[in-house]
Amino acid sequence: MGCGKTALVAALCRALRDELSVAVVTNDIYTTEDADFLRREAVLPTERIVAVRTGCCPHTAIRDDITANLDAVEDLVDQFDPDVVLVESGGDNLTATFSYGLVDRQIFVVDTAGGDDVPRKGGPGVAGADLLVINKVDLGPLVGADTERMAADAERVRDGKPTALTSVRTQPITEVVDWVRAQVPVAA
Amino acid sequence: MSGLWLLADSRLPTGGHAHSGGIEAAVRRGLVSAPDDVAGWLGGRVPTAGLVTAAPSAAACALAAAAPAPARALSARGEPSDALVDRTFPSRTGVSERGEESAALAGRGFPSCGELRSPDWARWDAAISARTPVAALREVSRTQGRAMLRTVRSAWPDAAIDGLGARPHQALVLGVATAAANGSPHDAAALAVHHLVGQVCSAAVRLLGLDPLALAGVHARALDEHRDVIDRAADAGTDAAALDDPDHLPSATTPLPEVLAVLHARSEGALFAS
Amino acid sequence: MTPVVGGPAAGRSAAESSPAVDTTAGSAVGGGAVEATARLRLVDGRLTWASAPPIVLRRTGHRRVHLVAVGGGPLGGDRLRLEVELGPGERLSLHSAAATVVQPGRDPGRTASMAVTASLATGSALDWRPEPTVVCDAAAWEPSVRLDLADGARARVVEQLVLGRSGQVGGRCASTMRAAVGGTPILATTTVLDGADAALIGLGGTGGARSVGSVLVVGTDSDRCDEDAGEDGEVTWARSPLAGPGALTTAVGSTRAVAALLAREGGAQPPWW
Numbered sequence: 001m002g003c004g005k006t007a008l009v010a011a012l013c014r015a016l017r018d019e020l021s022v023a024v025v026t027n028d029i030y031t032t033e034d035a036d037f038l039r040r041e042a043v044l045p046t047e048r049i050v051a052v053r054t055g056c057c058p059h060t061a062i063r064d065d066i067t068a069n070l071d072a073v074e075d076l077v078d079q080f081d082p083d084v085v086l087v088e089s090g091g092d093n094l095t096a097t098f099s100y101g102l103v104d105r106q107i108f109v110v111d112t113a114g115g116d117d118v119p120r121k122g123g124p125g126v127a128g129a130d131l132l133v134i135n136k137v138d139l140g141p142l143v144g145a146d147t148e149r150m151a152a153d154a155e156r157v158r159d160g161k162p163t164a165l166t167s168v169r170t171q172p173i174t175e176v177v178d179w180v181r182a183q184v185p186v187a188a
Numbered sequence: 189m190s191g192l193w194l195l196a197d198s199r200l201p202t203g204g205h206a207h208s209g210g211i212e213a214a215v216r217r218g219l220v221s222a223p224d225d226v227a228g229w230l231g232g233r234v235p236t237a238g239l240v241t242a243a244p245s246a247a248a249c250a251l252a253a254a255a256p257a258p259a260r261a262l263s264a265r266g267e268p269s270d271a272l273v274d275r276t277f278p279s280r281t282g283v284s285e286r287g288e289e290s291a292a293l294a295g296r297g298f299p300s301c302g303e304l305r306s307p308d309w310a311r312w313d314a315a316i317s318a319r320t321p322v323a324a325l326r327e328v329s330r331t332q333g334r335a336m337l338r339t340v341r342s343a344w345p346d347a348a349i350d351g352l353g354a355r356p357h358q359a360l361v362l363g364v365a366t367a368a369a370n371g372s373p374h375d376a377a378a379l380a381v382h383h384l385v386g387q388v389c390s391a392a393v394r395l396l397g398l399d400p401l402a403l404a405g406v407h408a409r410a411l412d413e414h415r416d417v418i419d420r421a422a423d424a425g426t427d428a429a430a431l432d433d434p435d436h437l438p439s440a441t442t443p444l445p446e447v448l449a450v451l452h453a454r455s456e457g458a459l460f461a462s
Numbered sequence: 463m464t465p466v467v468g469g470p471a472a473g474r475s476a477a478e479s480s481p482a483v484d485t486t487a488g489s490a491v492g493g494g495a496v497e498a499t500a501r502l503r504l505v506d507g508r509l510t511w512a513s514a515p516p517i518v519l520r521r522t523g524h525r526r527v528h529l530v531a532v533g534g535g536p537l538g539g540d541r542l543r544l545e546v547e548l549g550p551g552e553r554l555s556l557h558s559a560a561a562t563v564v565q566p567g568r569d570p571g572r573t574a575s576m577a578v579t580a581s582l583a584t585g586s587a588l589d590w591r592p593e594p595t596v597v598c599d600a601a602a603w604e605p606s607v608r609l610d611l612a613d614g615a616r617a618r619v620v621e622q623l624v625l626g627r628s629g630q631v632g633g634r635c636a637s638t639m640r641a642a643v644g645g646t647p648i649l650a651t652t653t654v655l656d657g658a659d660a661a662l663i664g665l666g667g668t669g670g671a672r673s674v675g676s677v678l679v680v681g682t683d684s685d686r687c688d689e690d691a692g693e694d695g696e697v698t699w700a701r702s703p704l705a706g707p708g709a710l711t712t713a714v715g716s717t718r719a720v721a722a723l724l725a726r727e728g729g730a731q732p733p734w735w
Contacts, residue, residue: 061206067203067338070338071331314705320705321710321712322700440652442653442666442668444667450689450702451691451693451698454691
């Protein structure tokens with residue numbers, strides 16, 4: 001919680017919306033808060049942001065039973081034929097991963113302030129995600145987190161897959177944007 | 189027969205985990221605090237809403253058992269993960285898209301397939317709509333029907349789904365799936381009740397932190413105590429199918445859950461879709 | 463007011479004034495129970511009716527008729543019917559003179575029923591607003607309303623059920639509403655109540671409330687047919703569009719609060735009247 005998923009989605013929308021057709025599905029276990037945040041920030045037209053209710057099962061909704069998210073993605077595809085749909089998960093722990101029945105690529109976000117031993121511990125999210133984002137690196141010195149060690153630990157468990165160090169709130173996320181762009185055929 | 193175990197499994201990926209069988213609205217109003225309250229909710233709902241969804245499930249099973257297999261098996265979601273373009277969305281390959289209420293009424297008379305004819309699903313779909321006066325609950329039923337249709341296409345490619353449309357009521361898809369899994373109309377009715385009870389019990393555990401073991405007991409007792417509902421639904425559905433007349437489907441409801449369903453649909457911050 | 467063409471004068475019985483309509487007098491069906499069918503017809507501006515005790519019809523105004531129950535009851539075993547027919551473009555407002563009190567009768571467990579059927583031709587309109595029905599302890603009551611509307615016809619039905627007189631828990635009730643427009647069914651629902659049944663009086667039923675009200679509008683979706691809902695300590699209610707032109711409002715709560723809600727939601731003449 002609070003690792004910056006919604007802020008990353010907002011930043012991606014802002015960076016990509018002029019060159020690609022983008023839509024967003026949010027999964028939020030409490031309210032439609034994330035969708036409301038994105039709409040308030042006006043990163044995309046309101047109708048391109050859909051909120052999904054997961055019945056207190058955010059992990060189930062992105063992995064074991066992707067029904068509600070598939071419905072949302074299919075509706076967005078029907079309506080807008082977007083180049084990319086960003087699906088933001090509602091829950092996060094180290095074992096929360098997306099089913100590839102729902103997504104083509106997944107980004108796992110960890111928070112520098114959550115402890116610099118997280119990448120070393122690995123787990124399906126850190127090890128398996130197509131892109132690992134270590135966010136809030138600007139807070140590293142403040143919370144005593146060694147971000148270089150985090151990046152090195154990540155490299156060890158990620159078998160050559162990329163890792164990006166970001167401070168979404170304060171710095172451009174060029175590396176992440178470029179990676180996403182490279183995954184989308186029309187943009188590449 | 190073994191396919192029935194899959195249909196009964198709450199892990200069947202058809203989106204059921206996002207629905208509370210209406211009990212979230214009662215929980216949020218402080219009306220539910222113990223397993224007995226959950227049993228009480230079921231005591232009102234199973235013989236009414238449960239009967240109304242179980243009977244068309246049974247009817248659809250009977251109708252599907254006599255229907256032709258679909259001409260083509262639609263591709264299921266099994267593409268490799270790097271298939272970024274030309275992704276197949278099975279639920280978009282159905283007959284109609286939106287405006288089901290009117291489409292269902294207008295789309296009568298489906299093409300026949302040799303001697304066997306597909307059931308006139310539009311009439312059955314309309315009959316379920318008529319028995320579901322709350323628009324929000326019709327929408328919930330169609331959302332779950334669309335999801336189950338996706339699962340059925342993947343798990344039972346030969347199921348008699350032709351003519352059901354893109355967003356049929358869930359009861360019809362459950363009946364068709366039961367037939368595809370070689371189940372009986374009685375099985376279909378039992379599955380409908382089992383899933384209603386399961387959604388309510390599971391949601392109560394998640395919303396209130398109730399003891400899942402106690403709720404397993406509530407679930408088992410509800411199925412036992414309401415055997416007659418399943419029997420009646422199976423009989424009514426089978427009879428209606430034999431007469432080819434959805435007008436013979438039973439109707440029954442209780443007022444507070446229906447009203448709460450509308451309040452739930454209009455509320456902010458609900459955790460469950462229904 | 464437009465003068466009525468034809469039609470009997472108010473207060474006279476059908477047998478005297480309307481030989482064109484056959485009268486089905488109440489007849490015994492065993493155990494003292496009654497089977498009776500009353501009829502009411504408004505075609506070409508001509509209002510005709512046939513009372514069938516215990517259902518007696520009284521014309522009380524221009525395009526307005528009241529049901530007057532005679533002889534007490536209904537009692538268990540009674541099977542009452544009222545058949546209404548409106549010709550093209552006709553409008554009829556139908557009321558009851560007093561609350562209906564359903565008693566168990568001699569034979570406990572026997573169900574009393576009252577079936578209202580209405581056949582409404584193109585452009586006609588029916589407004590059926592009976593006084594509340596009280597279902598006494600040990601009584602079993604099965605009222606039904608069946609509306610068959612031609613395209614362009616409209617109907618509204620405003621009803622209130624009360625479980626038990628004061629001090630009672632109330633009996634059993636299964637109230638059915640069916641509506642079809644142009645031959646297509648758009649509503650078939652049966653509300654099940656039982657003041658003596660723990661499940662049906664509990665949160666999966668009425669939530670402890672003793673009264674349930676409904677406003678059914680069929681044939682138009684312009685007149686308060688959008689979704690709406692509300693709740694206070696006294697009444698919980700919701701209006702929802704049907705799967706066709708129309709809406710059903712359901713209210714559950716105290717007798718007084720439900721009555722107040724029905725007066726608000728279904729009180730004034732609808733704009734299409």
